Amino acid sequence: SYELTQPPSVSVSPGQTARITCSADTLPNQYVYWYQQKPGQAPLLVMFKDTRRPSGIPERFSGSSSGTTVTLTISGVQAEDEADYYCQSADNSGSYILFGGGTKLTVL
């Protein structure tokens, strides 16, 4: 088994760039997915296969991967981006599907 490690919180001012990381020793061999969850709402997929953005997700959301760390970057953060963000990964067979602990993004 493995764990996905995220920082508990990230704070940025409007217009700045927010970077949320997700780390695990197994990540060089697995894709990471990112979900945004606003209070009282279901999670929403905002990034898949490390760097691919689903349709309808603003271009200010991007993803990158380097070694054992995958990063969700939000450029030009807006107030509406304030939410909890969760990374998720899985082994190739789907036997282990795991969420990170979540990161609360605060827009100051």
Next chain:
Amino acid sequence: EVQLEQSGAQVKKPGESLKISCEGSGYRFPSYWIGWVRQMPGKGLELMGIIYPGDSDIRYSPSFQGQVTISVDKSINTAYLQWSSLKASDTATYYCARLDSCFSCWYFDLWGRGTPVTVSS
């Protein structure tokens, strides 16, 4: 419209049983895994298990094995999550979500709105 419709909020007493549902529509329900995800108040997302409606293949996360039962009725495009004896610690919102899968990729591309469950004496 592609969606997952979950059953409504529940208030139960400890020791009671419960079965909540998740109906898929707008897509070929038997062909996609469905996962159940727990979110306790103020906490993160935890995968409880997944089921493939096509053949009822079920995989439980270790923490939830023996604690809940996941099932499906593909004739009515509905997945279920049930408890035989609820505990106060089962108080949470439960989401069903569709898994999109390919070789080396597994992710939740469609979510239900969640079913809040409160267990209190």
